[in-house]
Amino acid sequence: MSKRAIFEVIATSAQDAVAAAAGGADRLELAGDMAADGLTPSVAEFARIRAAVHIPLRVMLRDRDGFLPRDLDALCVTAEQLRAEGAEEFVLGFLTADGEVDMEAVRTVLSAIPGCRWTFHRALDNAADRTAVRAAIDGLPGLDTVLTAGSPAGVASGLDVLATETACAGQPGYNPQILVGGGLKTHQVAGLRALGVDGFHVGGMVRTGGWDTPVDTGLVQQWRRLVDAEVGAAA
Structure with missing residues (x-):
């Protein structure tokens, strides 16, 4: 039988987190300013969320729209403050202006959160060469997940890439768990589970009216049942 998939939801507030x-x-990605595709939440908001729920929290480390860092020093200070407040897991990823992975930026931020587990996010989908990115980040300390839609245009456009990369699991560059997110729709879950995908990530799809509305518990339950139902079907 296939193992139970991880289901991660984006939360921007304690209300979202509780719902x-x-x-x-199973896990929350904490972010603020979703108009900019998700930036680092405030330390105060993280503290409120951490006090409100008891499931793993992955905190976004991103200080501007896009994948070029604005101020690495300031971002590292914020990361250290979040770590001091109890954050143990993070989400990050940086590209150069040429679309290559910015390893200096990645390593600099990682130096502020030693010993923490983290996700390399959809900077992968926006890179000039995703295979090169995977090779470059392979073996970085704490990296256990890659968030990807397979395409910058979203899951619907990236299904072939997701199939190929899922089939490469365990090979060099493909050890981190694939967490599929970015325009993910309910009707895509069954096929992805059949491919062997065991991580799903949603944000707007569990809100009744987009990012201006809070996470809806009922919608989360629907997704949870859908993800779990495919375990038996794919076994």
């Missing part, structure tokens, strides 16, 4: 946890989310 997502109640609906069956």
Whole structure:
């Protein structure tokens, strides 16, 4: 039987976090300013969320729209403050202006959060050469997940890439768990589970009216049931 998939929900507030946890989310990605595709939340908001729920929290480390860092020193200070407040898991990823992975920026931020597990996010989908990115980040300390839609245009456009990369699991550059997110729709889950995908990530799809509305527990429950139902079907 296939193992139970991880279901991660984006939360921007304690209200979101409570609703997502109640609906069956395994883990939350914490972010603010979703108009900019998700930036680092405030330390105060992280503290509120951490006090409100008891499931793993991955905190976004990103200080501007896009994948070029604005101020690495300031971002590292914020990362250290979040770590001091109890954050143990993070989400990050940086590209150069040429679309190559910015390893200096990645290593600099990682130096502020030693010993923490983390996700390399959809900078991968926006890179000039995703295979090169995977090779470059392979073996970085704490890296256990890659968030990807397979394409900068979203999951619908990236299904072939997701199939190929899922089939490469365990090979050099493909050890981190694939967490599929970015325009993910309910009707895509069954096929992805059949491919062997065991990580799913949603944000707007568990809100009734987009990012201006809070996470809806009922919608989270629907996704949880869908993800779990495919375990038996794919076994």
